[in-house]
Amino acid sequence: xxxxxxxxxxxxxxxxxxxxxxxxSKTAEVSLILCNNPKAKVLERAKQLKIGAITFNKEVFQxxxxxxxxxxxxxxDLIILAGFLWKIPEALVTSFPNKIxxxxxxxxxxxxxxxxxxxxxxEAVIANKESESxxxxxxxxxxxxxxxxxxxxxCSLTNVDTVDSLSAKIHDLEMEHFPKVVESLxxxx
Numbered sequence: 001x002x003x004x005x006x007x008x009x010x011x012x013x014x015x016x017x018x019x020x021x022x023x024x025s026k027t028a029e030v031s032l033i034l035c036n037n038p039k040a041k042v043l044e045r046a047k048q049l050k051i052g053a054i055t056f057n058k059e060v061f062q063x064x065x066x067x068x069x070x071x072x073x074x075x076x077d078l079i080i081l082a083g084f085l086w087k088i089p090e091a092l093v094t095s096f097p098n099k100i101x102x103x104x105x106x107x108x109x110x111x112x113x114x115x116x117x118x119x120x121x122x123e124a125v126i127a128n129k130e131s132e133s134x135x136x137x138x139x140x141x142x143x144x145x146x147x148x149x150x151x152x153x154x155c156s157l158t159n160v161d162t163v164d165s166l167s168a169k170i171h172d173l174e175m176e177h178f179p180k181v182v183e184s185l186x187x188x189x
Contacts, residue, residue: 012042112145
């Protein structure tokens with residue numbers, strides 16, 4: 001059975017969606033959810049799904065080997081960032097090459113980088129009068145949103161779209177595609 005580890009910071013809808021997708025799978029399971037926000041709703045979701053969850057602070061995440069050692073002991077087949085807002089330290093990226101993926105709420109390379117997450121991305125897309133947006137699932141490297149693209153899906157925008165309506169479209173794309181892309185990655189030899 002392949003092991004999946006999810007990092008999340010907030011609500012956890014993507015984490016829950018991925019966990020439920022693999023709930024009856026004979027090929028993979030979500031082994032652990034790691035969270036940097038002790039008040040995040042993802043921790044409630046993990047409890048309901050009977051998945052272990054661990055919280056940590058920035059010091060532990062950036063300046064110690066605790067997280068790396070924990071992950072090495074778990075030996076995950078894939079580490080998934082699902083709404084995780086902190087930059088991944090280079091030591092973690094180096095320890096798990098091509099095993100860390102992220103979903104970004106835009107069509108990279110547009111609207112990526114530091115500060116480009118959630119509604120900030122949608123506000124920029126709408127302000128620039130883009131005709132489309134979407135999601136990018138990509139490998140994580142030591143820079144924000146610069147890892148190799150694995151998959152993209154797009155949606156059209158109209159002149160009446162708002163941050164909320166665009167957010168809903170992006171959320172739908174994440175729910176549809178993220179678990180399937182995870183599945184395809186763990187099935188590759």
